[in-house]
Amino acid sequence: SQQGEEDPQALSIQEGENATMNCSYKTSINNLQWYRQNSGRGLVHLILIRSNEREKHSGRLRVTLDTSKKSSSLLITASRAADTASYFCATDIGGNKLTFGTGTQLKVEL
Amino acid sequence: DGGITQSPKYLFRKEGQNVTLSCEQNLNHDAMYWYRQDPGQGLRLIYYSQIVNDFQKGDIAEGYSVSREKKESFPLTVTSAQKNPTAFYLCASRTSGSNQPQHFGDGTRLSIL
Numbered sequence: 304s305q306q307g308e309e310d311p312q313a314l315s316i317q318e319g320e321n322a323t324m325n326c327s328y329k330t331s332i333n334n335l336q337w338y339r340q341n342s343g344r345g346l347v348h349l350i351l352i353r354s355n356e357r358e359k360h361s362g363r364l365r366v367t368l369d370t371s372k373k374s375s376s377l378l379i380t381a382s383r384a385a386d387t388a389s390y391f392c393a394t395d396i397g398g399n400k401l402t403f404g405t406g407t408q409l410k411v412e413l
Numbered sequence: 414d415g416g417i418t419q420s421p422k423y424l425f426r427k428e429g430q431n432v433t434l435s436c437e438q439n440l441n442h443d444a445m446y447w448y449r450q451d452p453g454q455g456l457r458l459i460y461y462s463q464i465v466n467d468f469q470k471g472d473i474a475e476g477y478s479v480s481r482e483k484k485e486s487f488p489l490t491v492t493s494a495q496k497n498p499t500a501f502y503l504c505a506s507r508t509s510g511s512n513q514p515q516h517f518g519d520g521t522r523l524s525i526l
């Protein structure tokens with residue numbers, strides 16, 4: 304079964320707007336990671352947030368983690384057409400392996 | 414240029430045939446992983462290896478086999494026992510230590526003839 308579930312499944316916004324994606328998970332984690340996947344390509348790592356961290360930034364990306372609610376959010380500010388992709392959260396619960404969610408498909412329109 | 418190379422990009426399998434997907438990395442990573450991705454879905458773990466000559470089953474190992482004879486290479490064989498092999502297959506690697514991300518290849522798309 305999937306450990307992480309992203310919400311929404313699909314999101315369509317205009318260029319320049321902000322995009323927010325959420326991830327919920329079921330068990331305690333060591334860290335949570337966000338990845339991007341362009342159509343037909345492999346995944347690219349975006350941000351890793353540890354279980355003792357609450358917020359992390361990288362360029363236009365902001366990730367929050369609420370371990371009490373077992374949830375995380377990814378915010379992309381000032382979105383661009385090039386941000387169009389699928390975004391996945393993945394949880395590390397130990398054992399050197401990740402469990403991926405089902406993804407959010409983001410479309411940024413000009 | 415360091416990275417992970419998967420080949421071929423597209424592969425077709427006939428009924429009853431075994432096929433092998435290649436995954437090579439020059440990142441000097443200890444751990445390597447194989448995932449299966451079906452349309453509109455997330456990734457499911459097939460097999461993973463944390464060190465040379467050792468590997469473990471993931472969540473959907475039935476119908477697949479792997480080997481890890483070299484640190485750089487982790488080939489995946491899709492056997493004839495895998496009745497629904499059509500999918501996008503992704504290989505990843507990771508350095509040792511906690512709180513490390515995985516690095517992915519660009520995938521192999523396998524289809525049935």
